[in-house]
Amino acid sequence: QVQLVESGGGLVQAGGSLRLSCTASGRTFSSYHGAWFRQAPGKEREFVARINWSGDSTNYADSVKGRFTISRDNAKNMVLLQMNSLKPDDTAVYYCAAKLRTLAYTSGLYNYWGQGTQVTVSS
DSSP states (O other): HHHHHHHOOOETTTOOOOOEEEEEEOOOOOSSOOOOOOOTTTTTOEEEEEOOOTTSSSEEEEEEEETEEEEEETTTEEEEEOOSOOGGOOOOEEEEESSSSSSSOGGGGOOOOOOOOEEEEEE
């Protein structure tokens, strides 16, 4: 079992930056692929970014490409999401997720989830 806890959300003006952290406990997190998803009110949960277990492969949703950066620190059991040039459309609850074996874009394929952290971007 892996337990995930997100932090770093908050209220920011458009154009600003936030860094989200996901801290894992339990089994050796370095074996797990990590990802960030988000869910805005009235919308389905959507993929934001993913990173493989070693940190040398990353992918992003088109909507955040060039603005967000996913990274990980396996020594600290953390996955990070640096969010720059934030827009009001980025407002959502952001969730950290983890899985073994193959990387995936689909939320239903991730076995472990955090509780979410709210990000609100004002215009």
